């Protein structure tokens with residue numbers, strides 16, 4: 001029996017749910033309230049020592065890390081295949097699939113907090129907020145969270161985070177201008193790895209980053225959303241969170257456009 005410890009709006013949970021839906025696999029769901037610290041309880045830390053979601057249990061055996069869980073599910077339920085059949089294709093698929101762990105996930109967390117979720121955190125009592133930030137086990141993640149909440153759009157880590165997103169979309173555009181899906185002719189774990197991160201930008205009202213300048217990404221994202229498996233995201237949306245991201249994202253747009261342009265200039269100077 002499969003069990004999934006997850007959170008409705010978390011991008012890594014969305015990634016694993018997308019795989020489950022594409023495969024038609026059912027899992028018993030355990031929803032964790034991350035703000036309430038559900039992922040930091042001693043019992044959960046035994047399953048996932050990093051104190052994060054998602055965690056998959058297969059007959060009681062825990063599997064962590066959304067990238068690893070995704071490949072695991074494709075191995076135990078190979079039909080329909082979500083990995084290319086040849087080794088070279090799989091290597092190419094994995095290059096895309098590792099992008100979140102190479103920095104995009106951190107960038108996504110920072111942007112989400114700096115634009116939108118800081119407003120929820122700042123409504124907390126100061127000592128409760130301090131305890132919440134201090135309980136984040138990983139020091140780098142803790143610092144990103146603090147910056148996003150305290151400084152919002154002025155967080156020093158915000159411009160590089162936006163720059164990384166922009167470069168990732170540019171890479172996707174270049175590739176998708178030539179192929180239907182990221183790893184070639186077939187939808188795969190490469191697409192699934194990136195969908196939640198593009199979706200988060202859209203929720204944060206920053207879809208101008210592809211709609212205005214990247215037709216291939218625009219075509220790809222529409223095709224991803226048209227798949228039945230997209231219910232893994234759409235069926236779990238939390239309305240107040242989506243509304244907060246849309247409102248605060250719209251307010252932030254002008255500043256983020258200017259920041260993205262100056263990051264692009266800095267990138268070009270470095271070349």
Ligand SMILES: N[C@@H](CCC(=O)N[C@@H](CS)C(=O)NCC(=O)O)C(=O)O
Nearest residue numbers: 010011012034052053054065066067
């Ligand atoms: N590399 C991990 C990252 C997991 C992760 O960061 N999960 C986030 C949600 S997307 C989380 O649980 N955060 C805990 C929190 O916000 O307190 C994976 O891909 O599974």
